[in-house]
Amino acid sequence: MAVHYQNYVALGDSSTEGMDDPDGRGGYRGWANRLAERVAASQGSLLYANLAVRGRRTRSIREEQLERALEMSPDLATLFSGTNDVVARKFDCDAVLTEIEQMHRALIENGATLLTFTLPDLAPVMPLARLFSARISALNQGLRSLSTKTGAILVDFANHAVASDQRLWSEDRLHANSAGHERIAAALAHALAIPGTDATWMEPLPTEKDPSLVQRVGGEVKWSAVYLAPWVGRHLLGRSSGDNITAKRPELLPVDLGSN
Numbered sequence: 001m002a003v004h005y006q007n008y009v010a011l012g013d014s015s016t017e018g019m020d021d022p023d024g025r026g027g028y029r030g031w032a033n034r035l036a037e038r039v040a041a042s043q044g045s046l047l048y049a050n051l052a053v054r055g056r057r058t059r060s061i062r063e064e065q066l067e068r069a070l071e072m073s074p075d076l077a078t079l080f081s082g083t084n085d086v087v088a089r090k091f092d093c094d095a096v097l098t099e100i101e102q103m104h105r106a107l108i109e110n111g112a113t114l115l116t117f118t119l120p121d122l123a124p125v126m127p128l129a130r131l132f133s134a135r136i137s138a139l140n141q142g143l144r145s146l147s148t149k150t151g152a153i154l155v156d157f158a159n160h161a162v163a164s165d166q167r168l169w170s171e172d173r174l175h176a177n178s179a180g181h182e183r184i185a186a187a188l189a190h191a192l193a194i195p196g197t198d199a200t201w202m203e204p205l206p207t208e209k210d211p212s213l214v215q216r217v218g219g220e221v222k223w224s225a226v227y228l229a230p231w232v233g234r235h236l237l238g239r240s241s242g243d244n245i246t247a248k249r250p251e252l253l254p255v256d257l258g259s260n
Contacts (some may be wrong), residue, residue, distance in 0.1 A: 055242030
């Protein structure tokens with residue numbers, strides 16, 4: 001018998017906020033919204049809050065979002081963090097995992113079914129990501145062990161090649177595009193055994209012709225100018241993409257199944 005969820009709270013950074021999955025109204029939809037819609041559609045209703053803010057590292061997520069999430073008494077929660085820690089100048093994997101474990105235990109002990117997932121290999125999407133491969137691998141291994149200890153449901157995207165298909169990523173190469181967000185939502189819904197879900201999210205995209213050398217070089221030049229340079233500039237100045245940004249859905253509200 002399927003579990004009936006009443007309150008879903010999403011915690012995290014830009015991925016959970018929904019970048020880069022436009023909602024058509026000037027904001028972002030994202031996998032968390034899509035998951036909420038799937039759950040609500042399967043059971044008739046759902047209250048949903050999204051506390052995620054772009055640019056946040058794991059410690060900030062714990063300090064800024066956890067207490068508020070617990071106040072909402074979620075029986076379903078998602079937590080995805082670590083990307084901003086991985087790409088920082090200094091990365092303390094043990095410290096990040098300790099913060100994540102604290103959030104896992106607090107949410108689960110408060111009565112939530114908790115979903116999380118690993119970060120896929122970004123090298124096929126962004127060659128520069130090879131610099132962070134060891135960090136991503138260490139974080140993912142820690143998340144696997146941690147989820148086993150805490151009882152969180154882990155979707156291991158790192159073990160599925162389709163998660164690294166560039167066609168599921170936006171032009172900035174750090175966020176999923178709309179198709180990617182839909183895949184994530186489908187995977188999480190399947191992990192929850194939501195009626196009507198299946199494992200088709202694991203299937204690869206159709207094979208297509210590889211881009212030419214000229215196209216690849218042109219793509220790298222454009223990406224470096226449009227996305228990499230501004231990102232480096234912000235970090236050198238100690239700024240974040242999340243400065244002056246607040247959560248898009250800070251309160252539990254009914255999921256509107258007629259809006260998408």
